[in-house]
Amino acid sequence: MEEKKIRRIAVLTSGGDAPGMNAVIRSVVRTACANGIEVLGINHGYSGLINNDFRKLTARSVDGLLQRGGTMLYTARCQEMMTEEGQQRAANNCMYLGIDGLVCIGGDGTYRGALALARLGVPCIGVPGTIDNDIGCTEYTIGFDTATNTAIQCIDKLRDTMQSHERISVVEIMGRRAGHLALNVGCAVGAAAILVPEHEGNFENDVIEKIRQGRINRRNHHIVIVAEGYPMSTQEVADRVQEQTGMDTRVTILGHIQRGGAPSARDRILATRMGNHAVLTLLAGKDKRIVAVQHGEIIDLDIEEALAMKKPLNEELYQAEQSISI
Numbered sequence: 001m002e003e004k005k006i007r008r009i010a011v012l013t014s015g016g017d018a019p020g021m022n023a024v025i026r027s028v029v030r031t032a033c034a035n036g037i038e039v040l041g042i043n044h045g046y047s048g049l050i051n052n053d054f055r056k057l058t059a060r061s062v063d064g065l066l067q068r069g070g071t072m073l074y075t076a077r078c079q080e081m082m083t084e085e086g087q088q089r090a091a092n093n094c095m096y097l098g099i100d101g102l103v104c105i106g107g108d109g110t111y112r113g114a115l116a117l118a119r120l121g122v123p124c125i126g127v128p129g130t131i132d133n134d135i136g137c138t139e140y141t142i143g144f145d146t147a148t149n150t151a152i153q154c155i156d157k158l159r160d161t162m163q164s165h166e167r168i169s170v171v172e173i174m175g176r177r178a179g180h181l182a183l184n185v186g187c188a189v190g191a192a193a194i195l196v197p198e199h200e201g202n203f204e205n206d207v208i209e210k211i212r213q214g215r216i217n218r219r220n221h222h223i224v225i226v227a228e229g230y231p232m233s234t235q236e237v238a239d240r241v242q243e244q245t246g247m248d249t250r251v252t253i254l255g256h257i258q259r260g261g262a263p264s265a266r267d268r269i270l271a272t273r274m275g276n277h278a279v280l281t282l283l284a285g286k287d288k289r290i291v292a293v294q295h296g297e298i299i300d301l302d303i304e305e306a307l308a309m310k311k312p313l314n315e316e317l318y319q320a321e322q323s324i325s326i
């Protein structure tokens, strides 16, 4: 059978935004243009696809995008795309607009949308863009490095004031149900304790005893990191810490500040490589893939297989942290 020529593709961002999404869009658009392919930018994620909200993108319309946080295409969590009716409307619009391939940048919800469209005949390629780094098939998701650095900068500032007041700072880090971001941030700020959903552990040993030991070793302030997916709320953690240690304790929820800012070098470079790979994957005639990084190489995998993969916490880092936070 003769392979269908790709004349026009579309790109969208969906789910929570992540620094570096714009860099992926730029790379997709420029790679397509270099191969004589037209590009439509779909606004507001899948909701834009369902409602025909799009604009034409050219090599020049993505100038100055590499260093910008957020997503120029806007993003949304689209309930309608979870229904068969919404999926069919999105697929019909793709046919109507002559879209020969769709690049979907986001996390696992985004890939489920892409899989549904692929099953309805729209070739789709997913690109991992989420600060959570919780996608099983890839070592890295765009935005993780920038979010880690943003959180580190904030906590370094917190440490100054905690040290002056001899307090404990309990800081909540995003990550949905996973502790990857919290673990990395906790390691990089030298936290006394890191609470992640993957290790519900023993609160007394993992937190209180660590702080007591630290005080014996003349540490006058402490940082406790709590992943947002940890089963105990951050306020509860702080209340227990204050009660059991007698030290003045403050809560900081970094929240959406972690999703903003100019992407780091790592995010810009991987975004460029992944966006380029996504378009080349469509050009190679593949239709249901996710771009991933494994052992530093950019590869692509079947979406269904990729969705079934779990991402374990970096146990080596977790155990190292457990032993050195004294």
Ligand code: F6P
Pocket (backbone or CB within 6 Å): 016, 107, 130, 131, 132, 174, 175, 176, 177, 228, 259
């Ligand atoms: O998936 C990215 C993320 O920032 C998670 O870490 C967090 O749980 C969620 O999105 C927050 O979503 P929203 O922006 O809808 O509040």
